[in-house]
Amino acid sequence: MNFNDAMLAISENTLEPVTIPEKWGQGRATFGGMVAAIMYQRVALHMAADRPVRSIMVSFVAPVAPGAMDIRVQLLREGKAASQIQATAYQGDQVCAVMLASFGGERESMVHVEPDKAPAFSAPDEGHTFPFLPGLTPDFTQYFDYRYTVGKMPFMGSTQKVMGGWIKLREESTQAVSVAQTLALLDAWPPAVFSMLKKPTSGSSLTWTISFVNLPDNCSANDWWQYLADIHSSANGYGHIDATLWDKHGEVTVISRQTVSVFG
Numbered sequence: 001m002n003f004n005d006a007m008l009a010i011s012e013n014t015l016e017p018v019t020i021p022e023k024w025g026q027g028r029a030t031f032g033g034m035v036a037a038i039m040y041q042r043v044a045l046h047m048a049a050d051r052p053v054r055s056i057m058v059s060f061v062a063p064v065a066p067g068a069m070d071i072r073v074q075l076l077r078e079g080k081a082a083s084q085i086q087a088t089a090y091q092g093d094q095v096c097a098v099m100l101a102s103f104g105g106e107r108e109s110m111v112h113v114e115p116d117k118a119p120a121f122s123a124p125d126e127g128h129t130f131p132f133l134p135g136l137t138p139d140f141t142q143y144f145d146y147r148y149t150v151g152k153m154p155f156m157g158s159t160q161k162v163m164g165g166w167i168k169l170r171e172e173s174t175q176a177v178s179v180a181q182t183l184a185l186l187d188a189w190p191p192a193v194f195s196m197l198k199k200p201t202s203g204s205s206l207t208w209t210i211s212f213v214n215l216p217d218n219c220s221a222n223d224w225w226q227y228l229a230d231i232h233s234s235a236n237g238y239g240h241i242d243a244t245l246w247d248k249h250g251e252v253t254v255i256s257r258q259t260v261s262v263f264g
Contacts, residue, residue, distance in 0.1 A: 002171045003143055006034065007180050010041045017068040018042060024140045029063035031140035032205045033187030035089070037180035039099045042071045043087045044179070051083055051103040052215070053179055058208045059098045065091060081105050115213055118226045118246035122149040124166040144188045145170050150228060154194035155201075163192040164228035164243075169221040177247075179212070181221040182254055186210065186245050191260040192229035193239035203262040206238070211255045216247045223248045237262055 001009070001021035010018050018041075024034045036058050044053075069089050076084040082104040089097040121127075127147030131137065144167055151163030167185055177185075191203055219225075229243040243256040 003034070003037075003169060003181070003184055004171060004173060007037065007041055007178070010038060012045060014042060014045055014071075014073060017070050020064055020066045020069050022066045023142075024066070026138040026140060026204075027202055029204060030066065031138065031184075031187070032058075032060055032208070033184040034140065035060070035064050035097055036099065036187065036208070037183045038069070039071055039087050039089055039097060040101065040183060041180055043073055043085050043099065043101050046073055046075060046085055047083060047101075047103050051105050053101055053212050054082075054104045055102045055212065056183075056210045057100045058205075058210075060096075060205050060207070061098060062091075062094050062096045063204075064089070064096045067091070069096065081107055115252040118250035118252075119228060121165065121226060124149075124224050127165050128153065141188070143170055144168070144185075146189075147224075151192070152195045154190045155197050155199055156195060157198040158195040160195075161192075161231045162228060163195045163231075164189070164226070166224045167227055168224050171222075173221045175220060176217045177215065177219050177221050177223075179215065182212075182215065182245070183210065185221060185225050186227070186243065186254055186256055189227055189229065189243070191239060191258070191262070192231050192241050192243075193234045193260060193262055196231070196234075201263055203239075203260055206259045206261050208259075209257045213252045213255060215253060216249070216251065219247045219249070225253075226250070234262070 024031045073087045087099040124147040127149040130146035132142040147166040149165040151160045152158035226246040232240045239260040241258045
């Protein structure tokens with residue numbers, strides 16, 4: 001099942017389990033971007049359109065397997081301008097992930113600071129394509145087109161603290177990019193610390209915080225999106241990584257901060 005079909009398959013009956021599709025794995029777990037996107041789709045059913053998402057925090061508690069996953073949603077608070085919603089995902093009796101989503105309508109502000117424009121990258125067709133190799137690269141990477149222009153690919157012993165390039169969904173999508181698609185585009189990149197390793201190892205996101213700056217209505221998931229990750233520190237089996245995703249106009253869409261467990 002491709003990404004957009006997986007999102008459309010989510011029932012509006014919030015008591016029904018959702019289905020984690022096959023072929024979206026990364027090792028023994030499902031790709032975290034897919035898990036977060038599915039959880040967000042269920043959360044969004046509880047929020048009015050005039051309160052767009054401002055931030056999402058996710059704690060990945062346990063590996064998620066393909067198949068049924070229950071999501072229990074709780075409205076923590078709905079104020080005059082902002083709302084907080086928590087979602088907890090279960091497989092059997094095991095908590096798999098917890099999401100806290102913050103929504104807020106626009107209001108007047110005396111402070112106005114423009115985010116930085118996208119840095120200068122080589123064009124996508126000048127970048128290095130990340131290949132999908134069945135049995136070697138994670139299953140979910142077959143659904144994305146990657147072009148590395150900064151740093152190196154995973155396990156190539158880079159000495160740079162930064163890594164990035166361009167990305168887009170391979171499947172056709174003419175609609176404006178969605179929050180769920182944005183989460184997938186952002187998380188599809190391997191943890192930047194992997195590029196500094198010299199041999200394959202495993203790892204996974206422990207926690208992930210995403211701030212939504214501006215979700216464009218004139219860009220699709222088939223456009224090229226610019227990504228740059230910066231490793232702030234990595235030691236004792238944990239890496240701390242900040243990342244930014246820019247749209248095709250060079251405008252910031254989301255800012256990410258991730259704590260990654262690195263095994264080995």
